[in-house]
Amino acid sequence: MFMVIGESAxxxxxxxxxxxxxxxxxxxxxxxxxxxxxxRPVTKAELGSDQFKTWYADCxxxxxxxxAVQWAKDNAESIRSKRVEYQxxxxxKSEADKPAINRDDCL
Numbered sequence: 001m002f003m004v005i006g007e008s009a010x011x012x013x014x015x016x017x018x019x020x021x022x023x024x025x026x027x028x029x030x031x032x033x034x035x036x037x038x039x040r041p042v043t044k045a046e047l048g049s050d051q052f053k054t055w056y057a058d059c060x061x062x063x064x065x066x067x068a069v070q071w072a073k074d075n076a077e078s079i080r081s082k083r084v085e086y087q088x089x090x091x092x093k094s095e096a097d098k099p100a101i102n103r104d105d106c107l
Contacts, residue, residue: 004037005079009086012039013100020106025045025055041101 002012004026016022023042028035046052072079090098 001082002039004039004086004101005082006035006037007033008036009082010036010038011087011098012041013088013098015103016101016102017106022106023052023056024101032100041105043102044105046056047105047107 002014002024004010006028012023012024025042027038027039027040029038030036042052042055
């Protein structure tokens with residue numbers, strides 16, 4: 001399970017294979033006070049598309065920094081409370097409305 005947070009939290013299931021590379025889009029939308037984000041899996045069918053090549057070219061690889069790790073520690077309670085609150089809502093969605101990356105959606 002992956003989670004993205006902003007004003008709220010959203011989730012994406014993942015059934016992954018070790019040693020494979022998977023892609024997902026983090027899509028912003030406006031919330032009441034600040035941005036909200038959703039996760040959208042990139043399917044195997046999309047991986048060879050021109051659209052995917054554009055997405056990939058526009059991305060930058062990032063790694064955790066000590067500042068990012070500290071931010072997570074400083075905000076752990078907020079992250080936990082959003083996970084608890086919004087995962088209940090996510091669990092109530094129909095299966096068709098729950099995004100998921102499947103084992104074959106990889107390079």
